[in-house]
Amino acid sequence: MNSHRKLITLDEFTIQETRQFPQATGELSALLRDIGLACKIINKQVLKAGLADILGKHGATNVQGEEQMKLDVYANEMLISVLRGSADCAGIASEENDEHVCFAEDFSVNSKYVVLFDPLDGSSNIDVNAPIGTIFSIYRRVSPLGQPCTTEDFLQPGNKLMAAGYVIYGSSTMMVYATKIGVNGFTLEPSIGEFCLSHPNMKCPEKGKIYSINQGNTCKYSEGTKAFLDYCMENNKEQGRPFSHRYIGSMVADMHRTLIKGGIFMYPADKSNANGKLRLQYECNPMSFLIEAAGGVASNGSMRILDIVPTELHQRCPIYIGSKNMVEKALSYADSPATVA
Numbered sequence: 001m002n003s004h005r006k007l008i009t010l011d012e013f014t015i016q017e018t019r020q021f022p023q024a025t026g027e028l029s030a031l032l033r034d035i036g037l038a039c040k041i042i043n044k045q046v047l048k049a050g051l052a053d054i055l056g057k058h059g060a061t062n063v064q065g066e067e068q069m070k071l072d073v074y075a076n077e078m079l080i081s082v083l084r085g086s087a088d089c090a091g092i093a094s095e096e097n098d099e100h101v102c103f104a105e106d107f108s109v110n111s112k113y114v115v116l117f118d119p120l121d122g123s124s125n126i127d128v129n130a131p132i133g134t135i136f137s138i139y140r141r142v143s144p145l146g147q148p149c150t151t152e153d154f155l156q157p158g159n160k161l162m163a164a165g166y167v168i169y170g171s172s173t174m175m176v177y178a179t180k181i182g183v184n185g186f187t188l189e190p191s192i193g194e195f196c197l198s199h200p201n202m203k204c205p206e207k208g209k210i211y212s213i214n215q216g217n218t219c220k221y222s223e224g225t226k227a228f229l230d231y232c233m234e235n236n237k238e239q240g241r242p243f244s245h246r247y248i249g250s251m252v253a254d255m256h257r258t259l260i261k262g263g264i265f266m267y268p269a270d271k272s273n274a275n276g277k278l279r280l281q282y283e284c285n286p287m288s289f290l291i292e293a294a295g296g297v298a299s300n301g302s303m304r305i306l307d308i309v310p311t312e313l314h315q316r317c318p319i320y321i322g323s324k325n326m327v328e329k330a331l332s333y334a335d336s337p338a339t340v341a
């Protein structure tokens, strides 16, 4: 790294961003910093994941006599604990909890925002040391201040999001988040324990060459989805050869690549799952908000994901997301790809 380059930390960046808006109170920025803090603590634990068997199996006690927790449970509890202590969060909803949680402290009931998260997405990848991540999103609450938050605060469509993003625990740890003004990425500098701006103003390439889907499920896909996959595997018009296929099976990792290199990530409906697998409020909406802020496109096969009005906290949603050219191409096969054959 150029030693003369000024290091901009996440904290400094969010403060500078707030100053661009004279009416901003700094609460949203503070919340982003709190999420960053929780994820730094989770990261420390993720880095020790391979040692679980050495230190003691889950459910057992470790050498310090502390109970070992599964990483996703640990991540969930850490986010809840940090956000409960934050002056800027009225409550949370987590993929790990059946119901939302309202924080009862005096400062919480007067907080403007609620946070939704998938604390450890792709957790089946932990055992094979592949990238995993935390996905988060922030809504301004619609319930009155001074009272506990309500279900309605968490069932807002993605087009009402104030900010959303993810932390990827990969070969390096990065936090990428979007507000309506753009997408920025911060790499954790372990020696100082700070997220530092490394990827300013991220844009999803308009044209991609990579498709990302669990192709093992092809027999269950609709005829439209199968036809699009055939197109991806042919010598297509765009590049005169087939597209490349990449699939990690951890949405954060597959989306991080899609954001940087372009392409399409899909988790369509199939014969066994009429709405796909991924959750609207914890995975599809935050990623759709982020990819749109980066110039990309996100659809459920028939409509913009951000315009779907959620009816349940844990509802699922098919997703086609990424570079404009590839998502539009996939949707052109939508007889529809979202419809089960």
Ligand code: AHG
Pocket: 120, 121, 122, 123, 124, 125, 214, 249, 250, 251, 252, 254, 267, 277
């Ligand atoms: P989990 O957190 O249970 O491992 O689920 C991961 C999610 C998402 O991150 C990924 O894109 C998708 O499930 C992978 O599902 P398949 O294994 O069905 O492809």
